[in-house]
Amino acid sequence: MKHLKLFILLLLSLPAAAQTIIKPDAGIKQMVDEVSSKNIEATIRKLVTFKSRHTLSDTTSKTTGSGAARNWIKAEMEKYAALSGGRMTVQFDTFTQPKGTRIDKPVKLKNVLAILKGTDPTDTRVYIVSGHYDSRINDVMDANGVEPGANDDASGTALSMELARVMAKRSFPATIIFATVVGEEQGLYGSANLAKRAKTENWNVDAMLNNDIVGNTHGMETDLKDNRSVRVFSDGIPTNATDKQVAALKSLGGENDSPSRELARYAKETGERYVDQLDVKLIYRRDRYLRGGDHLPFLEQGFSAVRFTEMNEDFNRQHQNIRTENGVDYGDLPDFVDFNYVQKVARMNLSVLANLASAPARPQNVGIITSDLTNKTKLTWEAPAIGKKPAGYYVLMRETTSAFWERKFYVSDTAATLAYSKDNYFFAVQAVDADGHESLPVFPKPIR
Numbered sequence: 001m002k003h004l005k006l007f008i009l010l011l012l013s014l015p016a017a018a019q020t021i022i023k024p025d026a027g028i029k030q031m032v033d034e035v036s037s038k039n040i041e042a043t044i045r046k047l048v049t050f051k052s053r054h055t056l057s058d059t060t061s062k063t064t065g066s067g068a069a070r071n072w073i074k075a076e077m078e079k080y081a082a083l084s085g086g087r088m089t090v091q092f093d094t095f096t097q098p099k100g101t102r103i104d105k106p107v108k109l110k111n112v113l114a115i116l117k118g119t120d121p122t123d124t125r126v127y128i129v130s131g132h133y134d135s136r137i138n139d140v141m142d143a144n145g146v147e148p149g150a151n152d153d154a155s156g157t158a159l160s161m162e163l164a165r166v167m168a169k170r171s172f173p174a175t176i177i178f179a180t181v182v183g184e185e186q187g188l189y190g191s192a193n194l195a196k197r198a199k200t201e202n203w204n205v206d207a208m209l210n211n212d213i214v215g216n217t218h219g220m221e222t223d224l225k226d227n228r229s230v231r232v233f234s235d236g237i238p239t240n241a242t243d244k245q246v247a248a249l250k251s252l253g254g255e256n257d258s259p260s261r262e263l264a265r266y267a268k269e270t271g272e273r274y275v276d277q278l279d280v281k282l283i284y285r286r287d288r289y290l291r292g293g294d295h296l297p298f299l300e301q302g303f304s305a306v307r308f309t310e311m312n313e314d315f316n317r318q319h320q321n322i323r324t325e326n327g328v329d330y331g332d333l334p335d336f337v338d339f340n341y342v343q344k345v346a347r348m349n350l351s352v353l354a355n356l357a358s359a360p361a362r363p364q365n366v367g368i369i370t371s372d373l374t375n376k377t378k379l380t381w382e383a384p385a386i387g388k389k390p391a392g393y394y395v396l397m398r399e400t401t402s403a404f405w406e407r408k409f410y411v412s413d414t415a416a417t418l419a420y421s422k423d424n425y426f427f428a429v430q431a432v433d434a435d436g437h438e439s440l441p442v443f444p445k446p447i448r
């Protein structure tokens with residue numbers, strides 16, 4: 001409660017549109033500090049020793065190929081789980097992928113999941129952080145070349161594993177799944193299977209964080225060097241929105257407030273609260289040109305999901321046979337990964353997951369009253385039906401042209417009337433506990 005009171009005082013004493021200040025959680029800061037670039041480096045270098053982690057590569061060898069790689073990842077995760085007091089369990093998420101464009105015969109594939117069960121039995125929320133452990137070179141069907149995939153995506157895999165290591169020893173009310181998935185390069189198969197399973201088994205996935213290519217800090221031909229920025233890609237119009245829902249969003253100017261975009265804004269605010277020298281850059285698109293990623297199947301199933309990727313890419317170090325051509329070196333090798341940068345991105349992911357999994361669930365039925373013509377804004381909502389009871393709520397506000405939330409109003413009730421016109425600003429509501437952990441913000445629906 002102390003933080004909230006301090007926060008309200010700050011709000012009252014600051015001029016309009018000033019930056020809000022929230023005291024970081026010492027427990028989260030401690031975990032953030034424990035994320036180690038040395039561990040991340042060791043994991044990436046180890047993953048490269050399997051020679052190929054191609055989805056169709058050998059599964060029988062103990063030292064090379066996809067089978068050896070996934071067994072090693074599982075064994076490592078089990079070491080972390082051993083320190084969790086029985087709360088973390090590790091499993092292969094096994095499925096048979098039928099023949100397809102980039103799969104020449106039906107093949108049994110395995111994601112590796114480390115599941116840290118939430119401590120609150122009334123809280124069904126699940127958070128997923130994921131990287132893909134498969135790799136490729138120029139020919140996407142070449143399963144047996146030298147395919148290091150150090151940046152794409154041993155970096156994301158190592159990030160997911162390092163977070164499992166640090167967080168296994170802690171407890172959170174909600175469940176966190178540390179995933180390393182297969183089949184991304186062949187067609188997002190591991191992630192698609194996991195998203196479908198989540199939907200079929202009614203998992204309450206509140207957010208999915210996809211980390212893919214998070215280790216390189218210079219642009220190929222532009223020579224831009226940047227070790228402090230990371231992009232977060234989010235969809236504007238929800239990928240699974242119906243025509244009717246799209247029409248409603250257009251009429252409100254809500255195209256920029258999908259649940260995934262609120263997640264992206266949350267990642268920026270929380271990540272920058274806990275990690276120094278890091279700018280989380282909101283990119284207003286689902287993914288880059290010509291590219292896709294493991295967040296897409298989750299978006300298709302209606303979950304909130306975003307993709308994190310380095311700021312400037314080196315395409316000579318993605319999907320390339322290792323070679324030198326006209327004096328240019330090609331290949332996705334570990335020596336070109338900036339491990340301190342991966343550490344920063346990992347720390348950002350950890351702060352987002354820890355803050356979300358510690359927070360109350362999102363408020364429900366958030367509405368903006370539109371029955372009166374007025375220059376004020378009246379919002380109503382209900383407490384979350386699951387998990388801990390919130391200490392209160394933040395009403396967030398921003399100019400319609402602003403990328404980020406600019407004001408946070410604390411209210412202890414489940415309604416608020418603000419002296420700002422609903423026609424001139426955007427609003428959202430998030431639940432907050434006594435220690436300041438915020439839920440994801442919910443963009444209101446009009447209520448007559």
Ligand SMILES: [Zn+2]
Pocket residue numbers: 132152153184212213
């Ligand atoms: Zn990738």
